[in-house]
Amino acid sequence: xxxxxxxxxxxxxxxxxxxxxxxxxxxxxxxxxxxxxxxxxxxxxxxxxxxxxxxxxxxxxxxxxxxxxxxxxxxxxxxxxxxxxxxxxxxxxxxxxxxxxxxxxxxxxxxxxxxxxxxxxxxxxxxxxxxxxxxxxxxxxxxxxxxxxxxxxxxxxxxxxxxxxxxxxxxxxxxxxxxxxxxxxxxxxxxxxxxxxxxxxxxxxxxxxxxxxxxxxxxxxxxxxxxxxxxxxxxxxxxxxxxxxxxxxxxxxxxxxxxxxxxxxxxxxxxxxxxxxxxxxxxxxxxxxxxx
Amino acid sequence: xxxxxxxxxxxxxxxxxxxxxxxxxxxxxxxxxxxxxxxxxxxxxxxxxxxxxxxxxxxxxxxxxxxxxxxxxxxxxxxxxxxxxxxxxxxxxxxxxxxxxxxxxxxxxxxxxxxxxxxxxxxxxxxxxxxxxxxxxxxxxxxxxxxxxxxxxxxxxxxxxxxxxxxxxxxxxxxxxxxxxxxxxxxxxxxxxxxxxxxxxxxxxxxxxxxxxxxxxxxxxxxxxxxxxxxxxxxxxxxxxxxxxxxxxxxxxxxxxxxxxxxxxxxxxxxxxxxxxxxxxxxxxxxxxxxxxx
Numbered sequence: 001x002x003x004x005x006x007x008x009x010x011x012x013x014x015x016x017x018x019x020x021x022x023x024x025x026x027x028x029x030x031x032x033x034x035x036x037x038x039x040x041x042x043x044x045x046x047x048x049x050x051x052x053x054x055x056x057x058x059x060x061x062x063x064x065x066x067x068x069x070x071x072x073x074x075x076x077x078x079x080x081x082x083x084x085x086x087x088x089x090x091x092x093x094x095x096x097x098x099x100x101x102x103x104x105x106x107x108x109x110x111x112x113x114x115x116x117x118x119x120x121x122x123x124x125x126x127x128x129x130x131x132x133x134x135x136x137x138x139x140x141x142x143x144x145x146x147x148x149x150x151x152x153x154x155x156x157x158x159x160x161x162x163x164x165x166x167x168x169x170x171x172x173x174x175x176x177x178x179x180x181x182x183x184x185x186x187x188x189x190x191x192x193x194x195x196x197x198x199x200x201x202x203x204x205x206x207x208x209x210x211x212x213x214x215x216x217x218x219x220x221x222x223x224x225x226x227x228x229x230x231x232x233x234x235x236x237x238x239x240x241x242x243x244x245x246x247x248x249x250x251x252x253x254x255x256x257x258x259x260x261x262x263x264x265x266x267x268x269x270x271x272x273x274x275x276x277x278x279x280x281x282x283x284x285x286x287x288x289x290x291x292x
Numbered sequence: 293x294x295x296x297x298x299x300x301x302x303x304x305x306x307x308x309x310x311x312x313x314x315x316x317x318x319x320x321x322x323x324x325x326x327x328x329x330x331x332x333x334x335x336x337x338x339x340x341x342x343x344x345x346x347x348x349x350x351x352x353x354x355x356x357x358x359x360x361x362x363x364x365x366x367x368x369x370x371x372x373x374x375x376x377x378x379x380x381x382x383x384x385x386x387x388x389x390x391x392x393x394x395x396x397x398x399x400x401x402x403x404x405x406x407x408x409x410x411x412x413x414x415x416x417x418x419x420x421x422x423x424x425x426x427x428x429x430x431x432x433x434x435x436x437x438x439x440x441x442x443x444x445x446x447x448x449x450x451x452x453x454x455x456x457x458x459x460x461x462x463x464x465x466x467x468x469x470x471x472x473x474x475x476x477x478x479x480x481x482x483x484x485x486x487x488x489x490x491x492x493x494x495x496x497x498x499x500x501x502x503x504x505x506x507x508x509x510x511x512x513x514x515x516x517x518x519x520x521x522x523x524x525x526x527x528x529x530x531x532x533x534x535x536x537x538x539x540x541x542x543x544x545x546x547x548x549x550x551x552x553x554x555x556x557x558x559x560x561x562x563x564x565x566x567x568x569x570x571x572x573x574x575x576x577x578x579x580x581x582x583x584x585x586x
Contacts, residue, residue, distance in 0.1 A: 041385050092567060096385040097332055097524070102567035104517055108560030116554075224513055228396040231389055239386065268401035272378065272394060279381040279390070 007138030013261045014254060015137075019146050019215060021253020022153035026208040028230035028237070028245050029160055030201025036177035036240025038194040039096060040089050043104040046227030047111065048081055048202055052209015053125065053218035054118055060213070062129045067210075074206040082202025086195040107223065115220045122219030145214055152211060157246060160204075164242045173197060177240045229256070232271055236278040248278075294438060298431030305546075310434040310502040312541040313441045314495050318515070319522035319537035320448050320530050321491035326520065327528040328457055329484050330464025331379075331387045335395025337515035338375070339368040339489040342398070343496025344506040345406050348415045351500070355426060357418035361440060361497040368493015369486050371398075376485035380478045383467070395516050402508035412507025415500050427501065437498050444494055448530055451487070460484055518544070518559070521566055 031045050052074050059070040085103060092098045126132065127145035134141040164170035175183040176193045184190045209218075216222060233252050237244030255270050298306050318336055326332045343364030350363045375394045382390050403410040417426035420436045427433045451457060462470045463477050470477050500506055518540050525539075526532030543562055548555020 035385075039385070041389050095567075097388070098567040100332075100334075100385065100388060101521065101524070101563045105560040105563030105567065108514075108556045108563065112554055112557040112560065224396070228393060232393050235386075235390060235393060265401075265404040268397040268404070272375070272397050275390065275393060276378050279378060 007140060009140070010258065010261065012137065012140050012142060014258050015142065015150075016146070017254040017257035018250065019150050019153070019253070020257055021250040022150060022157060023208060023212045023215060024226075024229055024233050024252055025246050025249035026153060026156055026160075026211075027205050027226060028233035028249055029242055030197075030204040031230050032234040032237065032239055032241065032245045033164070033173065033177075033197050034201045035234065037173055037197040038086075038089070040085075040099045040103070040198070041096070041231075042085060042089075042198075042201070043100055043227065044081075044085060044107040044110065045201070045205055045230065046223035046225070047107045048078060048205035049209040049212070049226045050114060050218055050223040051077060051081065051110070052206035052211075053213040053216070053222065054114060054123075054209075055206070056125045056210040056213035057118070057123045057218050060125060060128070060210075062126055062132070064128055064130070067128050070210045071207065074210040075203050078203035078206030079199050080202075081206065082199035083195065085202065086198040089198075090195075107227075111220065111223060114218075118218065120220055122217060124217050125213035127214040149211060149215060156204075161242060161246070232275060236274050238278070238282060248274075295435070298434055303430045306430040306434045307502065308541070308545055309538075310430065310437045311499075311545070312538040313434075313437045314498045314502060315515075315518060315522070315537040315541050316534035317441055317444055317495035317498060318492055318519040319526065319533040320445065321488045321495065322516075322519040322523040323526055323528070323530055323533040324448070324451075324460075324484060324488045324491065326523045327526065327530075327533070328452065328460040328464065329481055331383060331481065332385075332520055332524075333379070333391040333485075333488065334388050334513070334516050334520055335391035335393075335398070336488065336492045336519045337511045337513070338395040338398035339372050339492035340496040340499065340515065341402055341406075341506065341508065341511035342371040342489075343368040343493025344500045344510060345402070345413075345496075346493065347497040347500045348413055348506050349407065351415040351418070355416055355419045356422060357420050357427070357436060357440075357497075357501055360418060360500065361494055364497035364500075365490045365494045368496065369490035371493070372489020373482065373486040376482045376489070379485055380481040392513070392516070395511065396513065399508055399511035399513075402511055406508060408507070410508055412505055412509070415504050415506070417504060418501045433502055437502060440494070440498055444491060445530065445534065448491065452530060456480070456483070514556070514559070517563070521563055525566060 027045065027049055031042065034040055034042055055073050055077065056070045059073060060066040085106070088102050088106065089099045092102060127143075131145040131148050134143045135147070164173060172188055172193055175188060176190050180190055216226070229252060233245055233248045236252070237246070237248030251274070252271065255267055255274070259270055260267050297309055318340055321339070322333055322336050346367030347360035347364040350360050354360070375398070378394055379387060379391050407413045417428050418436070419426050427436055459470065459475060459480055463480060467477050499510065518537065522537035522540055523533045525536035526534070540559065540562065543558050544555040548558050551558065
C-alpha cells in the first residue's frame with residue numbers, strides 16, 4: 001500500500017506541525033494586519049489567545065453546546081477586547097513606542113488577573129466528546145480533534161485570504177496598509193479601518209484560543225509564547241502580508257514540531273536564522289515596518 | 293547614604309536594593325540604544341542571561357568576582373554582536389519587535405542548552421578581591437554590586453560624551469543625513485548594540501553575585517520590559533534610567549509584596565501611566581521621523 005510508506009513517525013509529526021502552523025496563522029494574521037494597518041505592535045495579542053483558551057476551559061463541557069457557547073463568548077470577548085485595544089491606542093496615534101507600552105501594560109494586568117482567577121497551574125481542555133477519540137492513520141493513532149482542527153483552520157485560512165484579497169473590505173484594508181495618506185485622501189475612513197482591524201484581529205485571536213485550547217492549553221506564560229511565535233511569523237512573512245504570514249506560519253509550525261523531533265534544541269537557532277534571512281532578502285523597507 | 297544602606301535597613305531590603313542595582317545596569321544598557329540611538333530594545337535580558345551563565349560557568353574555576361564580571365561582559369558583547377546582525381537591519385517599532393523575538397529565542401535556547409536546563413544552576417558566593425572572604429552576607433554583596441555599578445556607570449557616562457555617542461544621537465535624529473555624511477549607520481548601530489550587550493552581560497555577572505543562582509527565567513520578557521521602561525522614564529539620561537529602574541523594582545517586588553503578590557499588575561499600571569502621561573522624550577523624535585518619511 002502506497003500510503004503506509006508515506007505514514008511514518010515523521011509525517012505524523014509533520015501533520016502536528018500543520019495543525020500548529022495553521023493555529024499560528026490564525027493568530028498571526030490578526031497581528032500582521034494590525035501592524036500593517038494601524039502600525040500597532042499589540043503586545044496584548046497573546047493575551048487574547050490565552051483569554052480564548054481559558055474561555056474554552058471554563059465553558060467547553062465535552063459537548064457541542066459547550067463548544068458553541070465558548071465560540072460565541074470568544075467572538076464577543078474578542079470584539080470587546082479588540083475595541084478596547086483600539087480605544088486604548090487611539091490617543092497614542094503616531095507614538096508607536098507608547099502604543100507598545102500601553103498594550104504591554106494591558107498584557108501584564110491581564111496576565112496577573114488570569115493567574116489570580118484561574119490559578120497558576122496549567123489547565124488541560126478536553127475536545128468535544130464526538131471528536132475525542134483517535135483514528136488510525138496507516139497504523140498510527142492520531143487524535144480526531146487535531147484533524148478536525150486542521151480542517152476548520154484551513155477553512156478560516158481560505159475565508160481570511162478571500163476576505164483580504166478578493167472582497168471590497170479587504171481592498172480597503174490593503175489600501176490602508178499600502179499608503180495610509182493616499183487612502184485617506186481618496187475618502188477611505190482610515191480610522192474606522194484601523195479600529196475594525198483591531199476588532200477583527202481580536203476576534204481571530206480569541207477564537208483561535210478556543211479552538212486551539214486542546215492543542216496548546218491555557219497556562220501562565222502561554223500568552224508570551226504565542227506572542228513570540230506569531231511575531232516571528234509576522235517578521236518572516238513580511239509585516240502586513242497575509243500570504244507571507246501563511247507560508248511563514250506553516251514553516252514555523254514545522255520547525256517547532258518536525259524540527260524539534262529531528263534536531264532537538266535547534267528550533268531557536270533555526271527561527272532566528274529564518275528571521276535573519278527574511279530581513280536580509282527583503283530589502284530594507286522604506287517606511288519603518290512596512291513590507292517592501 | 294547608598295553606601296550606608298546595609299547598616300540602616302534589614303537584610304531583605306538590602307538584597308532588594310542589590311537586585312535594583314542590577315536592573316539599573318540593565319536599564320543603562322537599554323538607554324544606550326533607545327536614549328542615544330533612538331532604537332527601543334525589548335530583549336536586553338537575553339544578554340543579561342548570557343553574561344550570567346558565562347559567570348556561572350567560570351565560577352567552577354574561580355570565585356573571583358571581577359574576573360567573572362569581565363568574562364560576562366565579553367560574553368554579552370559577543371552574543372549581542374552576533375544577534376545584532378538581525379536587529380540592525382530594521383528600525384523603530386520593528387527593531388523592538390525583532391529584539392523581542394531574539395530575546396525570547398535566547399530565553400528558549402537557554403532552557404535547552406544552558407547548564408541545569410530550565411531548573412537553572414547554583415553558584416558559590418563570589419570573592420570581591422583575591423585574599424578576601426567570599427561575599428555571603430547581603431550587606432557585603434550589596435556593597436560589591438554598588439561598587440561595580442558605579443564603575444560601569446562611570447564608563448557609560450564617559451561613553452556618552454564621545455563622538456561615537458554624538459553619531460548615535462544623530463542617527464536617532466535623522467538617519468539619512470548621517471548616511472549622507474558618509475557614515476555606515478548600520479555598523480554604528482551594531483557597535484552600539486554590542487556595547488549595550490556588554491553592559492547587559494556585566495549586569496548578568498552582578499545578578500549571579502546577588503542571587504548565586506541563574507535560570508532561563510532571568511531572560512523573561514518582563515526583565516527586558518522593565519529595562520526598556522526604565523530607560524524611557526529616564527528620557528535619555530543614564531542617571532534617570534538608573535533611578536527609574538530602582539523605582540520599578542521597588543514597585544514590582546516591595547510594593548507588590550505588600551499587595552500580596554500583585555506586583556505585575558502594579559508594573560502594568562506603571563507601563564500604562566508611562567504611555568499616557570504627556571512627556572517629551574525620544575518617542576517624539578521617532579514618530580517625527582516616520583511622519584517626515586510619509
